[in-house]
Amino acid sequence: MPMIEMKNVSKWYGAFQVLTECSTQVEKGEVIVVCGPSGSGKSTLIKCVNGLEPFQQGEVRVNGISVGDPKTDLPKLRAHVGMVFQHFELFPHMSITENLAIAQVKVLGRGKDEARERGLKLLDRVGLRSQADKFPGQLSGGQQQRVAIARALSMDPICMLFDEPTSALDPEMINEVLDVMVELAQEGMTMMVVTHEMGFARKVAHRVVFMDQGRIVEDDKKEAFFGSPRSERAQQFLSKILHH
Amino acid sequence: MLTLDFGFLTPAVVSSYVLKGFVFSLQLTLIAMLGGIALGTVLALMRLSSKSWLTLPAAAYVNTMRSIPLVMVILWFFLLIPLIIGRPLGAEMSAIITFTLFEAAYYSEIMRAGIQSIPRGQVAAGYALGMRYGQTMRLIVLPQAFRNMLPVLLTQTIILFQDTSLVYAIGAYDLLKGFEVAGKNFNRPVETYLVAAVLYFITSFSLSMLVRKLQQRIAIIR
Numbered sequence: 001m002p003m004i005e006m007k008n009v010s011k012w013y014g015a016f017q018v019l020t021e022c023s024t025q026v027e028k029g030e031v032i033v034v035c036g037p038s039g040s041g042k043s044t045l046i047k048c049v050n051g052l053e054p055f056q057q058g059e060v061r062v063n064g065i066s067v068g069d070p071k072t073d074l075p076k077l078r079a080h081v082g083m084v085f086q087h088f089e090l091f092p093h094m095s096i097t098e099n100l101a102i103a104q105v106k107v108l109g110r111g112k113d114e115a116r117e118r119g120l121k122l123l124d125r126v127g128l129r130s131q132a133d134k135f136p137g138q139l140s141g142g143q144q145q146r147v148a149i150a151r152a153l154s155m156d157p158i159c160m161l162f163d164e165p166t167s168a169l170d171p172e173m174i175n176e177v178l179d180v181m182v183e184l185a186q187e188g189m190t191m192m193v194v195t196h197e198m199g200f201a202r203k204v205a206h207r208v209v210f211m212d213q214g215r216i217v218e219d220d221k222k223e224a225f226f227g228s229p230r231s232e233r234a235q236q237f238l239s240k241i242l243h244h
Numbered sequence: 245m246l247t248l249d250f251g252f253l254t255p256a257v258v259s260s261y262v263l264k265g266f267v268f269s270l271q272l273t274l275i276a277m278l279g280g281i282a283l284g285t286v287l288a289l290m291r292l293s294s295k296s297w298l299t300l301p302a303a304a305y306v307n308t309m310r311s312i313p314l315v316m317v318i319l320w321f322f323l324l325i326p327l328i329i330g331r332p333l334g335a336e337m338s339a340i341i342t343f344t345l346f347e348a349a350y351y352s353e354i355m356r357a358g359i360q361s362i363p364r365g366q367v368a369a370g371y372a373l374g375m376r377y378g379q380t381m382r383l384i385v386l387p388q389a390f391r392n393m394l395p396v397l398l399t400q401t402i403i404l405f406q407d408t409s410l411v412y413a414i415g416a417y418d419l420l421k422g423f424e425v426a427g428k429n430f431n432r433p434v435e436t437y438l439v440a441a442v443l444y445f446i447t448s449f450s451l452s453m454l455v456r457k458l459q460q461r462i463a464i465i466r
Contacts, residue, residue: 047368050372052368052371052372074371075371075375076374078371078372078373078374079373079374080374081372082372083369085365085368087363087365089363089365089368090369091366091369091388092388093387102373102383103373103374103375106375106379107373107375108374151373152372152373155373155374
């Protein structure tokens with residue numbers, strides 16, 4: 001059973017169709033990169049995986065549980081699906097430690113001390129132990145995003161979703177975030193990553209999904225995708241972002 | 245030529261006439277503020293929901309309250325409730341309930357703006373961590389909305405404090421009433437109304453200073 005399975009997912013905003021019959025899957029331990037021009041529906045697609053965006057047709061299953069089924073307890077499912085956002089979305093009114101502990105305590109029911117300990121361990125892992133008592137506004141963008149990854153990890157996720165995790169960052173901060181993600185991928189985390197960072201894709205992705213105008217145009221093994229993408233659209237896209 | 249004589253306002257006179265009224269005015273302000281913000285927050289969340297059976301009654305309530313002069317609401321509530329519950333409620337109790345219900349409409353508009361000032365991504369982040377609607381609001385959105393809106397909430401509270409003088413319409417014993425009675429008994433209405441104005445000023449002004457201090461302490465670092 002795949003960790004994430006999408007079958008013919010279609011979504012409309014009013015009359016405008018944002019997703020058209022998107023199908024793909026992510027096996028356990030697999031890393032897939034979703035890329036494509038802006039407005040192609042990548043972010044919408046990844047938000048359908050944990051039900052942050054509802055969809056009108058098709059089926060999404062995470063670890064066998066149907067996301068679109070109204071009977072599914074979505075919060076319970078989301079608690080174990082980590083998500084990292086473009087704009088970090090740390091909670092600005094809480095310290096870094098509180099950011100890491102809040103969902104562990106309120107959602108998973110862990111004790112405060114235990115949650116704090118786990119949070120500090122994860123901060124160590126992303127190299128930010130010394131920032132524990134600061135507030136998000138006192139950290140750089142790259143540091144905030146690493147905290148956001150640690151926050152997602154604090155919930156012991158079965159898979160991780162990344163929605164353009166580096167596109168709001170200054171260039172010199174991109175690598176510190178990618179390094180953390182590469183490490184995660186190499187440890188065997190199941191990951192679905194919307195990104196334009198093709199270096200990351202080459203290094204750790206197993207498959208690359210290319211989207212255009214709400215459709216999945218290409219869904220290939222990494223080697224095949226970078227070797228010779230079949231669609232003209234993907235070739236154009238690659239030539240634009242690889243040779244600039 | 246008008247000559248003012250404040251000599252009659254001894255501590256004994258102040259405490260026997262005015263103190264009780266002052267305490268009630270503050271009490272009324274505090275209860276109506278806390279109750280109004282609580283009820284107003286619920287109304288704001290109702291208005292921002294996607295379900296029309298929640299938005300419509302909330303909108304109707306807020307718009308009605310905001311379209312009627314406060315003094316009329318005070319009066320009508322005082323006159324109607326005894327007919328409904330079959331016994332008089334007392335001017336003070338009636339004032340407390342009326343102000344809470346009335347101010348809730350204004351506080352709800354402030355809280356609505358505050359909630360809307362929080363980026364949608366914050367809600368998404370709460371949901372993505374497995375929080376439910378209530379948790380996301382209580383732990384993530386409302387604390388930030390409240391901090392953002394604190395100056396406005398407090399300004400509204402200062403207006404509320406000044407508006408408490410309108411309970412004269414139903415004869416509740418508030419700060420102004422205390423001075424009025426003293427003024428009548430000593431035949432010194434000009435002096436008592438002057439001192440009343442000064443006391444309203446001092447209270448309102450200290451409230452706004454207090455707010456500024458508080459705001460600095462709980463401001464969000466961005």
